[in-house]
Amino acid sequence: xxxxxxxxxxxxTRPRSRRAVLRTAGLSAAGLALAACGIPGQGHQAASExxxxxxxxxxxxxxxxxxxxxxxYIDVGAKKxxxxxxxxxxxxxxxxxxxxEVIQDDxxxxxxxxxxxxAGSDIGYDLQVITxxxxxxxxxxxxxxxxxxxxxxPNYRRNIGSxxxxxxxxxxxxxxxxWASGMTGIAYNPKYVTKPPTRIADLWNPAxxxxxxxxxxxxxxxxxxxxxxGVAPEKSTEKDxxxxxDVLKKQRxxxxxxxxxxxxxxxxxxxxxxxxxxxxxxxxxxxxxxEGTDLRFLIPQEGGNLxxxxxxxxKTAQNPLDALMLxxxxxxxxxxxxxxxxxxxxxxxxxxxxxxxxxxxxxxGADKKTLQQVAGSPLVFPGDAxxxxxxxxxxxxxxxxxxxxSVFQPIVAG
Amino acid sequence: xxxxxxxxxxxxxILPGGxxxxxxxAIPMLYMLSVxxxxxxxxxxxxxxxxxxTYAQAxxxxxxxxxxxxxxxxxATALCIAIAYPMAYWIAFRGGSRKSTYLFLILLPFFVSFVxxxxxxxxxxxxxxxxxGPLKSIxxxxxxxxxxxxxxxxxxGLTYNFLPFMVLPIYVALERVDHSLVEASYDLYAGRIQAxxxxxxxxxxxxxxxxxxxTFVPASSDYVNASVLGGPENTMIGNVIQNQYFVASNYPVxxxxxxxxxxxxxxxxxxxxxxxxxxxxxxxxxG
Numbered sequence: 209x210x211x212x213x214x215x216x217x218x219x220x221t222r223p224r225s226r227r228a229v230l231r232t233a234g235l236s237a238a239g240l241a242l243a244a245c246g247i248p249g250q251g252h253q254a255a256s257e258x259x260x261x262x263x264x265x266x267x268x269x270x271x272x273x274x275x276x277x278x279x280x281y282i283d284v285g286a287k288k289x290x291x292x293x294x295x296x297x298x299x300x301x302x303x304x305x306x307x308x309e310v311i312q313d314d315x316x317x318x319x320x321x322x323x324x325x326x327a328g329s330d331i332g333y334d335l336q337v338i339t340x341x342x343x344x345x346x347x348x349x350x351x352x353x354x355x356x357x358x359x360x361x362p363n364y365r366r367n368i369g370s371x372x373x374x375x376x377x378x379x380x381x382x383x384x385x386x387w388a389s390g391m392t393g394i395a396y397n398p399k400y401v402t403k404p405p406t407r408i409a410d411l412w413n414p415a416x417x418x419x420x421x422x423x424x425x426x427x428x429x430x431x432x433x434x435x436x437x438g439v440a441p442e443k444s445t446e447k448d449x450x451x452x453x454d455v456l457k458k459q460r461x462x463x464x465x466x467x468x469x470x471x472x473x474x475x476x477x478x479x480x481x482x483x484x485x486x487x488x489x490x491x492x493x494x495x496x497x498x499e500g501t502d503l504r505f506l507i508p509q510e511g512g513n514l515x516x517x518x519x520x521x522x523k524t525a526q527n528p529l530d531a532l533m534l535x536x537x538x539x540x541x542x543x544x545x546x547x548x549x550x551x552x553x554x555x556x557x558x559x560x561x562x563x564x565x566x567x568x569x570x571x572x573g574a575d576k577k578t579l580q581q582v583a584g585s586p587l588v589f590p591g592d593a594x595x596x597x598x599x600x601x602x603x604x605x606x607x608x609x610x611x612x613x614s615v616f617q618p619i620v621a622g
Numbered sequence: 623x624x625x626x627x628x629x630x631x632x633x634x635x636i637l638p639g640g641x642x643x644x645x646x647x648a649i650p651m652l653y654m655l656s657v658x659x660x661x662x663x664x665x666x667x668x669x670x671x672x673x674x675x676t677y678a679q680a681x682x683x684x685x686x687x688x689x690x691x692x693x694x695x696x697x698a699t700a701l702c703i704a705i706a707y708p709m710a711y712w713i714a715f716r717g718g719s720r721k722s723t724y725l726f727l728i729l730l731p732f733f734v735s736f737v738x739x740x741x742x743x744x745x746x747x748x749x750x751x752x753x754x755g756p757l758k759s760i761x762x763x764x765x766x767x768x769x770x771x772x773x774x775x776x777x778x779g780l781t782y783n784f785l786p787f788m789v790l791p792i793y794v795a796l797e798r799v800d801h802s803l804v805e806a807s808y809d810l811y812a813g814r815i816q817a818x819x820x821x822x823x824x825x826x827x828x829x830x831x832x833x834x835x836x837t838f839v840p841a842s843s844d845y846v847n848a849s850v851l852g853g854p855e856n857t858m859i860g861n862v863i864q865n866q867y868f869v870a871s872n873y874p875v876x877x878x879x880x881x882x883x884x885x886x887x888x889x890x891x892x893x894x895x896x897x898x899x900x901x902x903x904x905x906x907x908x909g
Contacts, residue, residue, distance in 0.1 A: 319868030
């Protein structure tokens with residue numbers, strides 16, 4: 209609710225006899241409270257071009273930006289808290305960055321910041337990375353994001369890949385700027401799994417009862433159910449969702465699924481709590497590089513998911529101009545390449561590949577091998593063969609959103 | 623003047639308690655009730671439409687989790703009594719001058735955050751961790767054996783986490799037992815077992831009652847243990863409510879489930895109080 213309701217205040221401030229107040233206090237307050245309550249909707253029209261221009265003209269640089277991102281999603285230097293690309297940005301612009309790995313799951317994050325954004329208060333961050341799923345649609349529909357002023361983003365205009373200029377989830381890329389794209393496929397631990405999985409159907413194999421990990425994100429999960437049924441998720445209908453939900457429910461009820469994971473499936477996969485799991489491509493690569501594990505990742509025969517994580521500025525940001533400059537900075541080929549080399553996800557900046565190739569020429573030994581792996585990896589630079597197998601999330605409208613969630617949520621939460 | 627004051631006194635006396643209850647119980651409760659009767663979605667907003675079918679829908683979808691929570695809560699509470707009673711008895715009657723040291727030792731682990739302790743259980747009990755790993759490598763356990771993601775893991779976690787809430791009230795009740803009463807029973811030819819069953823146990827029941835209240839209620843609405851130690855078949859109602867509120871943004875269903883849970887718990891407690899007699903309840907509350 210936005211502040212006390214006027215009805216409430218009028219009721220409370222009108223003079224009355226003490227006895228009347230005592231007599232009616234309980235019931236009438238209850239009645240008033242009930243009548244006055246309601247949770248107002250926040251949906252609104254997108255800001256016009258003129259409004260946006262006015263907003264950005266007012267902004268000044270404050271020399272600081274607060275960045276909320278996912279774990280293991282940026283380059284790391286000699287020390288764990290060193291992030292060379294951010295340090296270079298600070299050195300060049302004088303803008304300091306406080307970088308927090310606070311986002312584990314889109315839905316949890318949305319649940320956490322929604323009340324603050326609805327109340328118009330600061331969420332503590334000027335820049336957040338969110339996936340192009342249900343929650344991003346809600347962030348946009350609720351007017352929680354600041355439209356990005358492309359006229360102030362020269363590197364973005366010059367270097368962003370053509371596939372990202374007009375994404376289906378954000379027409380004209382008004383609110384979002386891709387941080388990285390990636391794939392959802394299957395990962396397994398060869399220590400426990402002797403016959404490598406190749407298909408989504410392998411996640412339903414009763415031989416791995418209690419050792420299969422699935423994702424708690426309803427779009428990731430739903431897509432895998434649909435792909436198993438041979439349905440392309442982008443064109444799916446409610447009937448397909450229900451059918452996929454049945455298949456997923458059967459998998460759950462027969463005890464095959466150990467747990468529905470957010471970003472926390474890597475540790476159980478490493479230590480053998482789960483043997484095969486739905487996974488994100490870059491996570492597995494980074495885990496292998498940083499801890500010397502030998503986990504494997506593959507895009508299943510039936511297909512996998514393709515998603516894009518986006519930098520967005522929440523409407524209550526305290527330093528939007530600094531945040532916008534940081535976004536634009538990551539569209540230079542050099543920091544984009546450093547990021548791709550480290551996180552092993554798909555860079556939205558095609559020019560990054562040339563930088564990585566230069567780095568390979570300069571590097572030697574183990575570094576060279578890792579970089580060659582990155583440059584040659586179909587997971588970082590997917591070819592047509594990969595793209596043919598990958599599917600986007602279905603872009604859901606307002607009513608579909610509710611239906612979709614009510615179909616798949618009970619599987620995860622039940 | 624005096625008459626007015628005399629009339630007002632009772633109201634003034636209940637004012638602090640009344641205000642407390644109004645602000646922290648009645649208003650939130652009414653608000654929750656009104657939310658549970660709203661319809662809408664997070665984008666267009668929710669409006670109060672007195673939509674009672676939400677309750678039927680919530681119960682229809684999640685009655686398994688509700689029953690499971692009550693069962694887990696009951697088992698954990700029973701286990702807590704079984705473990706806590708001997709502990710409290712021993713400290714109260716055999717603790718001697720070190721009573722407070724023993725109590726402190728029981729409480730010591732609980733100075734660490736409850737979530738952290740639960741996560742370290744997850745680490746201990748992992749399928750190839752420091753407990754199960756060696757047992758598997760000498761083939762005492764089959765390769766696919768696991769403790770995590772099972773009901774015993776969740777119930778064990780609940781028992782562990784709520785144990786001190788049972789130990790302390792039972793200890794307080796046992797501590798107050800007058801030793802001369804026990805001696806008197808021996809004079810009347812009671813054996814040790816008789817003396818315990820007919821003197822000590824009845825006198826300590828208010829402590830057990832208080833312990834049951836403050837263990838069963840939070841244990842059956844807990845969601846940390848189920849989410850850290852449990853699997854998809856161990857989801858408790860707390861997890862569903864958390865999920866409906868924060869993940870699905872379905873506030874009416876979350877509120878309806880909270881309300882149902884609270885109603886069930888209150889009914890259970892009243893039935894329990896009736897069975898034990900109300901004086902014990904008051905005594906327990908005072909103690």
